Amino acid sequence: MTSMTRRLVSSFAAAASAVLIVSPVLAAEGDGPEIVRQQWAFSGFRGQFDQAQLQRGFQVYKEVCAACHGLNRVNFRNLVQPGGPGFPEEAVKALAAEWPNQITDGPNDEGKMFERPARLSDPIRGPYRNEKEARAAQNGAYPPDLSLIAKARGVARNPSWWTHPFLMLGDIVKSYQEGGSDYLFALLTGYTDPPADVKVGDGMYYNKAFPGHQLAMPTPLQPDQVAYSDGTKPTVENYAKDVAAFLAWSADPTHDQRKRIGWQVMLYLLVTTALLYLGKKRIWADVKH
Numbered sequence: 691m692t693s694m695t696r697r698l699v700s701s702f703a704a705a706a707s708a709v710l711i712v713s714p715v716l717a718a719e720g721d722g723p724e725i726v727r728q729q730w731a732f733s734g735f736r737g738q739f740d741q742a743q744l745q746r747g748f749q750v751y752k753e754v755c756a757a758c759h760g761l762n763r764v765n766f767r768n769l770v771q772p773g774g775p776g777f778p779e780e781a782v783k784a785l786a787a788e789w790p791n792q793i794t795d796g797p798n799d800e801g802k803m804f805e806r807p808a809r810l811s812d813p814i815r816g817p818y819r820n821e822k823e824a825r826a827a828q829n830g831a832y833p834p835d836l837s838l839i840a841k842a843r844g845v846a847r848n849p850s851w852w853t854h855p856f857l858m859l860g861d862i863v864k865s866y867q868e869g870g871s872d873y874l875f876a877l878l879t880g881y882t883d884p885p886a887d888v889k890v891g892d893g894m895y896y897n898k899a900f901p902g903h904q905l906a907m908p909t910p911l912q913p914d915q916v917a918y919s920d921g922t923k924p925t926v927e928n929y930a931k932d933v934a935a936f937l938a939w940s941a942d943p944t945h946d947q948r949k950r951i952g953w954q955v956m957l958y959l960l961v962t963t964a965l966l967y968l969g970k971k972r973i974w975a976d977v978k979h
């Protein structure tokens with residue numbers, strides 16, 4: 691062995707042992723709360739959103755969450771389009787016109803901005819105009835816009851860093867992409883009394899699923915809070931599940947179409963492969979090889 695190779699080998703060995711020593715520390719440091727995976731209508735390779743569930747989920751958003759959270763990247767018209775809650779257009783027009791948080795438009799002929807009722811093409815605005823207003827009203831905490839929250843959150847899994855590629859591969863093989871909704875469900879159903887040795891700060895609430903366990907959102911859901919019209923039981927679990935499914939749709943509104951087209955493309959490629967194979971046999975049939 692030349693000295694160069696020897697040096698390379700020994701530095702590699704040193705790096706490898708450093709990794710072995712450090713990785714258990716990393717694993718212990720980042721352990722997030724455990725989130726139980728749920729069964730969703732839209733799970734897996736073929737899952738599609740359940741329209742009735744999206745409608746109930748929107749109802750929960752409207753009657754509960756909209757008091758504090760906006761949904762600015764969803765426009766009223768999106769509630770009509772296929773693949774989503776699919777409400778009738780007239781109903782959504784009426785809903786937009788009555789939405790309490792109006793749209794700032796203008797300037798008018800006098801150069802002034804003015805407020806007007808929302809139309810189908812407007813975003814679903816929350817109660818606050820900006821982050822400062824929200825924080826001032828919410829005791830310093832900021833209720834984030836919920837449009838993309840299902841993509842912005844996931845299930846915290848922090849084993850040793852080198853296992854991550856394998857976990858990702860596992861997710862691809864199992865087509866697991868519902869981490870955001872699993873977290874939302876766990877968060878909304880995760881309010882409990884704090885353990886005896888934990889002191890909860892002023893204006894904070896204890897939650898099993900929230901990283902760090904203390905957040906400024908009081909438990910938003912109570913049993914019997916929202917009156918469902920389709921016979922679904924008015925429990926906190928059902929509200930949480932429906933609103934989590936609705937927020938999965940708002941973060942990924944073309945989900946159903948994408949999965950459907952994916953299967954159609956696979957079928958098309960399969961047929962094309964068979965045709966190309968038969969064509970090749972035929973064209974080369976007279977050539978000895």
Ligand code: HEC
Pocket residue numbers: 750751754755756757758759828831832833834836839843874877878904905906907908910911933
């Ligand atoms: C009374 C106001 C209020 C209501 C009602 C409310 N929230 Fe919140 N929410 C907050 C505040 C304030 C925060 C910020 C908490 C913090 O940063 O500690 C928050 C944070 C969140 C978060 C982010 C948690 C994270 O991981 O960072 C989610 C998700 C959320 N709310 C979902 C909902 C849903 C869904 C509903 C309706 C079922 C709802 N909220 C109803 C005030 C509210």
